[in-house]
Structures are given as C-alpha cells and as structure tokens.
Amino acid sequence: MSFKKCVWSAATFAFLLTGCATNTEKSAGNxxxxxxxxxxxTPQNMPEQKPQGTANFTSHKAGFSIYFPAKPTENITTQTxxxxxxxxxxxxxxxxxVTYIVLAISTPPSVDTSDADSxxxxxxxxxxxxxxxxxxKRRSFQLQGMPSRELQTSMMNGQAMSRVYICLKPRVTYQIxxxxxKNDIERQHKQIDKVFRSFRTIG
Numbered sequence: 001m002s003f004k005k006c007v008w009s010a011a012t013f014a015f016l017l018t019g020c021a022t023n024t025e026k027s028a029g030n031x032x033x034x035x036x037x038x039x040x041x042t043p044q045n046m047p048e049q050k051p052q053g054t055a056n057f058t059s060h061k062a063g064f065s066i067y068f069p070a071k072p073t074e075n076i077t078t079q080t081x082x083x084x085x086x087x088x089x090x091x092x093x094x095x096x097x098v099t100y101i102v103l104a105i106s107t108p109p110s111v112d113t114s115d116a117d118s119x120x121x122x123x124x125x126x127x128x129x130x131x132x133x134x135x136x137k138r139r140s141f142q143l144q145g146m147p148s149r150e151l152q153t154s155m156m157n158g159q160a161m162s163r164v165y166i167c168l169k170p171r172v173t174y175q176i177x178x179x180x181x182k183n184d185i186e187r188q189h190k191q192i193d194k195v196f197r198s199f200r201t202i203g
Contacts, residue, residue, distance in 0.1 A: 048142045055198045059091065062104040064174060067198035068093040069100065069191060097184035100195055101177040107170075116147035116168055123166055123173065124151065131155055133162065143167050144201055154182070161185040163192055169201065 055065035057072060072093040079086055086106045093100040113119045120140075128135065133153035141148050148167040155162065163185065165176040176199050178185065178192045185192070 062089045063203045064102065064199065064201050066102060067195055069095045098178050098180040098188045103175040104172055106172050113168060113170065119168060120147065120149045120166055158182060165196055
C-alpha cells in the first residue's frame, strides 16, 4: 500500500488545481465549437456512455453514487488557492489488491470551464505530472451529458497502473480512480469495470 500513498496522497489534491491554473487564462472567452450546455461546452462526436450496474454507496453532499467493493473512508476539506476557495471531497475504498478513489472538487467561480476539452487537458496534464505517470490509453466520452475522459496510465517505471475517469460538471469535477500494481489492475479488470460503470451523479 505504501506505493499508492506515495503516488496519490499529494497528487490527488494537487492535479486538479494544476489544471485549473493552467486553463484559467487559456480557456477564457474560448468556448468549444460544439456549443454550451449549462455553462460547460459539450464537444462534438463524443459517444454517450450510460451508467450501468448497482451502486451501494451514495454521497448526497458530493452528489454521486457508485459501487464500492469495500466501505470507503471520507475526507472533506475546504482549501484556498489563487483561483479562489474550493471544497475537496475524497472517498477511498481500500481493497486488496486495488484501491478505488472518488475525488470531487468544486470549481471556484473565477475558473472558466466553458472550453471543456482544454479544462480536461489541464487536469490530465496535472495528474500526469504530479503522479509521474505516462498515458497508455485515452478516450473522450460523455457520461450523463458530462464531458468526460478515460485514462489508463503507467506509473513507477511500469510497476503500477491506474484507470481514471474525469467527469466535468459546471462547478464540480469528479475523478474516479482505480490504482494498483500492473498485474493486479489487469487481473481485476472486471471488477474495475463494475465500479466505473456504476458511477452516476445525483441531484
């Protein structure tokens, strides 16, 4: 478990803020050509993915439900950065051999998310830099109308892997993560699919 804490304890709280800072100026006044829905641009030609499976955990405060293999721990904090004040909510389900994390971070009003692709690019860049990870696979899709991205990454010189969903709502970003050793992630792909496909926002 030590490698997971090393990789994610700092990274999960830092990479979204890195993405916000990267895109505050880049995305201002630059809405995506695909149009805007509820203040967030919806890129064209993104396949819609409907949630599947049964959730067994719900957080009304964070606004989501999901299937967790083990009861999660919860940590909710309020942080202040150059972009403004934001709330960070992290839910971590510790299982052997894979750890599951849902991270919900409110977006400060000063941060422009109208260019969804650029905003997701910033989050991805921050994630890769903070976790010292490399992208193995990447795809864009929509989940419940949210511009979303799925990543598969390699970390720690190929010893560890992660799968990540990044889902953008107008004022909150969700990241759903599965992290573990490479062989464990590959062996647990069916359960990881079950967890990811059960995620949905509520409220």
